[in-house]
Structures are given as C-alpha cells and as structure tokens.
Amino acid sequence: MSRTQTKAFLYFIALILFVIALRIVLMTSIPLLDTTEARYGELARVTATGNYWLMPHMSADQPFFAKPPLATWFAASSWLAFGHNEFALRLPSLLMVLLSSLALLYGAQSLKLTRQQWLFATFVMLTAPIGFISAGAVMTDATQLAVVTWAMVLLWRLQTSATPLKSDQYGLWIVLGIGAIAKGLATWVLIGLPVLLFWVCSSREVIYSHIKKIWFWPGILLFIGLVLAWYIPAEIYYPGFLKYFIVGEHFQRFLEPGWKGDMYGTAHRQAIGMIWLYWAASIAIWLPLFVYSMVKDKPLINTKLDAETKWLWACVLAPLLFFTLSRNIIWTYTLTALPAFALLTAKFWSTIGHRFKRVMQVLIAAWLILATFASLVWIPQQTETRSVRKLVQTAHSQHPSLPLYAYSSDQFSLSYYTSGQIQLIEDYAAVTNLLQQPDTLLIANAKLAPQLTANGQAVIIANNNYHVLLMTKHK
Template structure:
C-alpha cells in the first residue's frame, strides 16, 4: 500500500498541470527558444538564440532534451517541460535507491520526502538546466553508493562517470561538485574504492568533452569565453549581478534550503543538531569508519554548498542538487526517532503543492509569454512569423507560444560580427533588420512606450513608417514597419 501511495504521489507531482502555465521569461523562454531553433534549423551542434546568433551560456544537453520532446509531442508548454518532469522522477528514484543502501528501513520515506519538498516540487515545473543537473548528479551519487556499499563492480564506476559526463554536458564544471564529497569520503574512510578507474575516466572524457572540443575547434574564441566568463567570472566576480554581495549567500541559500525543505525542515534540523556530535567522532579514523553514512551526507551537502557560497554568482536553484542529501538526512533522522512514518502530513501538503500550480497558471505576470502572445494576437490579425524587440526586454517564450522567430535589435549601431563576439547583447541593429526584413505583413515589432517617438524618427530617417497596433501592452508598443509609400498592413490605432 505504501509503495503504491509513493508512486501515485510522485507521478501526480511530476505531471499534474504540467502545461497549464505559460512559459515564464527569461529562463523558461530562453531554453525553449534555443531548443525550438535547434529543431527548426536542424543544427543540433550549435545552440542559437536566433538562426544567425549563437547562444553559448550553457552546454547543449538541456536544449537537446527539450528539442527532442518538442519534436515528439509538438510545440506546447507540456512538451517543453517533459524533460524536467522526467528528471524529477529520475532524481526521486535515485534517492530511493541510495536510501535502500544507507537507511533501508526508511527508503520509501526518503523518496517521498524528496518528491514532496517544496523546492524540488516547484523546480519540477520549470524549464531550466537545474533539474537535469540534479538528476545526473544524484545518479552519479547512487553509482558511488553502490560502488562503496554495494557490489563494488566496475560497472558502477562506469555509471558514475557517465552520469558526471551528462552533468558536465548540462552545466559544465558545477556538475562535478559532488566529486568533492566522494574524494573526501574516500580519503576519510577505509578501505578505499577505486573511484578513478581508467575506464571510468575514459568514459567521462569521451562523453563530456567531445562537444566542447568540436565547437572550440570551430571557434577558438569560445575557449576564453567558457573558461573566462562562464567559470572565472561567475565564480570570482559579480559580472552577472546575481547576489554577489558579501551576504548574498545567506540571503539566497538560507531561505532556499529552509523553505525548500518544507514540510520536512524540522526533521532536517533535527539531523543538523546532531551533526556536531558526529563531527567529534570523525576526528578519529575508527569514528569515521563507524559512521560513514552521516559523513557522506554531510560532505555531499556542505562541500558543494561552501563552493556556492564562495562563488559570487548566486541563484536559488543552484542548490537544487543538494535536496537529495537533505532528503536522505531527513530519512536518517526519522529512523533515529523511530515510530511510524509521518504519512499524514502529506494529506494536506500534496494538495497544497498542486494548488500552487493552479494559482501560478492564473497569475497575471509580466513574465508570462503566453499572455504576451495573446496580447499580440489580439492586436495583429493574420500570420506572425517574426517578433522583433527594439531595445526592449526579450520575450523568448513567444518562440513557442506564437511559433515565430524572436529577435533582439537596437537603434544603436552594432559592430559587424567578426567571429570573436560570443553572446552579443543584441542580435543586430534595427537598420540591418530593416534591410533583411522582406516585409510580407507577418513581422511584428515591439518597443518600450517611452521610446516610441525615437523609433518613429529612426524609421522615418530610413524611409520606413512605424505604425502602432492597438493600445500599449505592459508599457510596450506593438507595431508594424512598412516602407514609405506602402500601405501599412493591418494598421491599428496609434496610442
């Protein structure tokens, strides 16, 4: 009965109302936009934010997964989120498998605790790299647990490095952070396992590095970008403006871990309260040998967390992979307390989680790309094959909701690309877009309302006319552009 309950709860949380909410920009829209461009262009090697401009901020595995799902299930939000839901299921299954080794009497509870924690339950509905990363890291740690506490066969070592390779192809070096815990435990506890077997390292190199080698060979400037901006700058500088203050780690990760572990936070705190006594025992080799489970969970939680705290780029979902060891610690604490498992807590909590999804689908949010698509359709009758944002925030999610290309241009002059510009701020300048845009009445332009007169003057200086369509929407003007002397297609009313 308990097993059936766990399966039903996890499947419900994975798939209930998965497509009810529109894509939220920027993250969900950006990842889906790149994936849709892969699908339409047929170029699965180079991620593109438009058909002409590459997008290199993340390795391609998330884009591949979303693009494959869109190819199978169609251009809709449900299909875009399927890979994340499957990653959530894989993570939950791996937590259960790890618990069968570390705390077998609470294995099912470990799985349900993980699946119902607030952070994983919310993140399972977001198209980002974070849950795929969490799934691969948890898979790698399951392989390590089997390597140390199970059969110890070479196949587990191969699986461990395969999972880390997939994590590396998902988010780069951060995918290897659980290795800190593995190395720590291997040096702290004897006998040691041959984690760094040559076969495993070969598997990792073959799977994780080939894409980087290919794209860097084609564009050598990418090497400096990957190592400089995406590794050094994210770690050592506040270049990305992501809570880089000295206290940013506490402001971001403290609430994320405390609230994200609900409704099991109290049990986790109970495990944390007992940690100093364990640490005192770990000073001696025999203490570490007799207490490897808590040692592993502490290292798996706090060594990556330390790196996240030191790094200057900090976002809540960076710590999503840490909820696997948190759930296992909750199970360990539950076993220490004894008594029946606290299933009753789920009676109110699971409906609450589902209710949050329904509420999120009704929120009037400026980030909701579906609402933007509806507003554009109301103002623009007929086909739309391209949406051009002029010095305005990009709404990448329109790529899916309108099935139209999305571009980002500026009124300022953009230097011609020379092959060394990686992830330019704008795709091109508006003048270049005018030359390239063979207006067939299917292109829509958007700018901020306060820039509307500047846009009109800019277009007039280039023998084009900008004509607004309907009233402004969320402070932005939706308009068409036509050459002077041509009848403006589908003209609306100027604001």
C-alpha cells in the same frame, strides 16, 4: 511485507502520483516564463528548427556558449517528438527528477533504505519547492541533478562493496563523462566536493580504499573519450567557446561580483551566505527536519557518526558550503543537495517524537492543499504576467495580417511565441516613427502605455499588467 507496510507503500505511491499530477497540470497550462525558462525554451526551438545540434543557438548567428548542450538536446528532441508546446519542452525535466529518484532506488541496499523510505525520500524531493519547480521547468538544473545523484549513489556503492562491480565503475565514469555535457566543470565540482568532505571526516584507510575502487582505467579512458567527443568539435567549429565557457562561466562568474562578461544574461550579485536563505526556501516545509537532524547529528564535528550518515551529510553540506562565499548565485544552486537531504529525512522520520511528527504531518497536509489551489487556480493566473503568450495569441488571432513589433530586448517569450518572427525596436525614436504608421501592432512595457496612447495614435487592445498590445490608428 505486512499489511501495515503495504498500506503505507500504497499511501506514498498515491501521494507521489498526486504531486506529479499537479506538476503536469502546471507544465501544460502555464506559458514559458521570462527570462530563464523562456530563454531555454527558445534555445531549444531554434536548435531544433535550425538543426544546430552540435552547438545550440539562440538565433542563426548567435551560438549559445553559456552551457553544454545536453539539457537543450533533451528539450529540443522532446519538442520535435511530442509537439511544439510547453509540455514537450518541460517533460525532460520531470523525467530527470524521476531518474534521480530511481538512482536512490538503485542504491537502496548500500544505503540501507527500505522501499517505504525510498518512496518517502522521493516524496520529499517532489514536495520541496526547489524539487517541485525543477521537475517541470525548462532549465538545465534537473539534468545536472540526475547526473550528480547517480554519481553520488555509484560512489557510495563502490565505497561499501568489498569487491566493486565493474558495472558500477564503468557507470561512474560514464556519468562523469555525461556531466561534462550537462553543465561542464560545475557538475564535476558538485560531485567531487562531497567526496572530499567525506574524506576529510574519514580515516586514511577508508580514503585509500575508496580511491582504489574509484580508479578504473577502462572507465577513465571511456570518460576521456566522452568528454573529447563533444568539446573538440565544439571548439573547432566555434573558436572561442572554451575560453568563454571554461574561464568565464566557471571562474569569472563566481569570482567577480556582478561579472560584466556574461553574453547571455545578467550576473547575480547576492550577499555572502545567501545560499543558506535559498536553501531554507528550497526545502520550505522540511526545514524543521533539517534543523532537527543538524542538531541531532552535528555533522562535521561528530566523530561517532557512521560512514553512511557522514556520506549523506557531505552530499548535503558540500554544495552549500561551497557557495557560501559566492555572491553570484541563484537559488537553483541548492538543488543537488536535495536527494541526500531527502534520504536523511526519510531515515530520521522514525526517530522524531509524536508531537513533532504531528506538526510535520499538518505542514505536509497544508502544503498539499496550497499546492493544489496554486496549481489549479493561482499560478496559471499569475504567470501570464511573466510572459507575452496571451498578447501574441491575441495579435495572431484578431489581426493575423498586421505586422507585429516589440519595444523590448529581453523578453525571450516574444521570440518563442512568434517563432522568431517578432521585429524588435531598440530605441524610442523608432517607436515614435512606428506610431505614425497605421494598422501596426506593438508590444511595449505597460509603463509606456499612457505616453504611447496620449495623442490617440494607438489604442490598447490587450494587456497583462507588465506589457500591453497596442494597435496604431486605422488608415
């Protein structure tokens, strides 16, 4: 490695470590955010404290059928091992994103990646908003990202090997088995669609060769064993799980706009094609390079592209095309397109003009400055309004002996930060009765505060803009 290459190598490592440090600051400083992150944080807490390791639970009487348990197992285990705090819950997501980066390194030779390009791709993954947020949020998406990325790399290694390694064949089918307990059929779809898209753009000989290398009976049997090892006991001990998870979460969720059968959240109705706007927001500063590379390569219609570039474009475009006609989507559905896009960006960097490169360097520098300010100052201040952590801490520190109630039904941070001891009130009549009880604490929507304090029955002792902590009058 030349002196210039060594300097560039160390420069990228320093940048990556800096971005990781910023992410760790946020992982330790901000509360679990309602609703998604606090929901999965509470799911991990209940699973760990109640020993619900077969099927994670939202409460003692509510098993969680919406997702397989892998991400919850990671979060719950980390919570038990490293302390009952937000950082421990978020740590597995950071590790999963870094594991995805290691998958790219494992495939570097078959992908014709230099070490500098691998580091560049890792930097792109961590600085794209979808990557930065996912690398340290209590969600299932980072776990799925790791599974899909390893599958993407192993599939390509098999494609490019004259004699495929048995370790790669076993590895692929093990990853597919793990995918079943990461996010189920959705994970297989996100792995299979790029393969199909690549085959559409390839010759018959390439397709037959790829299938022959993928088809490996010992690996297939191992895959079946991994899948059945969890799904059979899950259905036996929790009848109805398969119907809800397979039919509801994988078909009705996407085919029925505003699906009403969601047991754990709210179906998201979006405009057709919204996934592309989500993608633009997901990659942010790297969007100009995406547009540049699309114009330069003209994927799907350019028959002169080499096989490797076709494969990477298939991995980028397949999930985006798949969700184009779906209305029930969220922006994290773009995440599995990120690693392949990061590789394309790393490879395209040396081909762009000097002026364009300078513009991109300014954007990157601006992102680093903005991310530093946001991570140290702005985000910690703003996120307290999306959680009741401070209100619960105030209640426990200033009035530890008083009963605490909440007029709310969808704030998962209430359950997490009170260890499930919060008493929820479902109707306003019960709130009126509660105001008659002296020395009682109530967390309620801030919009109700004037109404609840109008007659002097309660006073506000803390607020976070969206919620208030009230105390009824003394005896």
